[in-house]
Amino acid sequence: MDEIPVQEKREVPQKQEGTVPARSFMPSADIFETDNALEVVLEMPGVEKDHVEISVEDDVLDIRGTIDFARYQGLRPIYTEYPIGHYRRSFSLSNRIDQHKISAELSDGILTVTLPKAEQAKPRKIVLA
DSSP states (O other): OOOOOOOOOEEOOOSSOOSSOSOEEEOOEEEEEOSSEEEEEEEOTTEEEEEEEEEEETTEEEEEEEEOGGGGTTOOOSOOSSOOOEEEEEEEOOTTBOGGGOEEEEETTEEEEEEEBOGGGSOOOOOOO
């Protein structure tokens, strides 16, 4: 079995000036499809449940996770694998997603967003007449 190389943490390019003195990163994401939904799984270590914001506007799913930097004050890093920062990722949604039924859960730094398929997008069997 071949190993999949781990991607480096990528910073979100800033298109405008920000008022928050922190960098934002694109969380790594995997997307899985079932008969009834798409599951988007994102890695957001250090983000607490009440610091996740998920919205849909103009067919764009916007996901933001913010870090509480107070947890890191007074610590002197000896070794770090990735830089600390906020997370942001956006996905364009097709009309095949039922946007009113999107749900999400966060557990151990892993955010899972469920995008239910619209009825017309679900597989179905055609019965002969």
